[in-house]
Amino acid sequence: AQSVTQLGSHVSVSEGALVLLRCNYSSSVPPYLFWYVQYPNQGLQLLLKYTSAATLVKGINGFEAEFKKSETSFHLTKPSAHMSDAAEYFCAVSDRDYKLSFGAGTTVTVRA
Amino acid sequence: NAGVTQTPKFQVLKTGQSMTLQCAQDMNHNSMYWYRQDPGMGLRLIYYSASEGTTDKGEVPNGYNVSRLNKREFSLRLESAAPSQTSVYFCASRVDGSINQPQHFGDGTRLSIL
Numbered sequence: 001a002q003s004v005t006q007l008g009s010h011v012s013v014s015e016g017a018l019v020l021l022r023c024n025y026s027s028s029v030p031p032y033l034f035w036y037v038q039y040p041n042q043g044l045q046l047l048l049k050y051t052s053a054a055t056l057v058k059g060i061n062g063f064e065a066e067f068k069k070s071e072t073s074f075h076l077t078k079p080s081a082h083m084s085d086a087a088e089y090f091c092a093v094s095d096r097d098y099k100l101s102f103g104a105g106t107t108v109t110v111r112a
Numbered sequence: 113n114a115g116v117t118q119t120p121k122f123q124v125l126k127t128g129q130s131m132t133l134q135c136a137q138d139m140n141h142n143s144m145y146w147y148r149q150d151p152g153m154g155l156r157l158i159y160y161s162a163s164e165g166t167t168d169k170g171e172v173p174n175g176y177n178v179s180r181l182n183k184r185e186f187s188l189r190l191e192s193a194a195p196s197q198t199s200v201y202f203c204a205s206r207v208d209g210s211i212n213q214p215q216h217f218g219d220g221t222r223l224s225i226l
Contacts, residue, residue: 004154009152032211032212034212034214036217041219041220042219042220043116043202043217043218043219043220044155044202044204044217045217046214046216049212049214050212051212090154090155094211094212096211098143098162098206098211098213099145099157099160099170100145100155100157100215102154102155102156103154104152104153104154105152105154
């Protein structure tokens with residue numbers, strides 16, 4: 001079974017600082033990986049997905065993630081945090097039955 | 113486009129009451145899913161339906177039933193609600209095709225059971 005571990009349930013960053021959210025997966029090759037964002041009282045929105053075409057994946061709102069097979073990681077970054085980035089972020093892996101397994105989530109707080 | 117629509121948005125039940133959560137999608141997707149979200153646990157799959165007329169159990173199916181009424185609609189029923197089922201419930205749908213096609217989520221139903 002696939003599984004995902006997100007390190008750190010809460011991350012606090014200053015506005016303009018780097019955002020780094022960690023995700024490690026346990027999956028058969030190839031992994032099918034996603035990052036979703038959830039704003040308060042809303043559903044999940046897709047930030048980006050790993051397609052195997054490139055190890056560095058660019059998503060919406062300036063986020064990107066790097067797939068590292070040797071580290072079984074798919075960490076999410078954004079060079080400069082904005083107040084609007086305050087949300088909960090979920091890493092997820094899909095199995096061959098198209099079911100998603102989610103990490104526990106990381107809540108990002110942005111300080112002015 | 114409405115995408116995935118869930119009703120109701122909020123509901124309070126008493127222990128033992130029954131309830132059906134409704135979900136409809138207008139994207140012509142074959143696959144639909146029900147998740148529950150609890151603090152510190154991410155989203156956990158309750159049931160899913162790969163196509164009209166088929167349903168399968170997910171990770172946490174106990175206490176729930178589902179109906180895939182047609183291609184658009186996928187409902188979740190709590191026959192005898194328990195406080196442990198207090199949660200936020202999300203419905204999602206997905207287009208067929210490659211495995212890395214993403215799921216699209218509704219805004220959730222916030223359910224409290226007293």
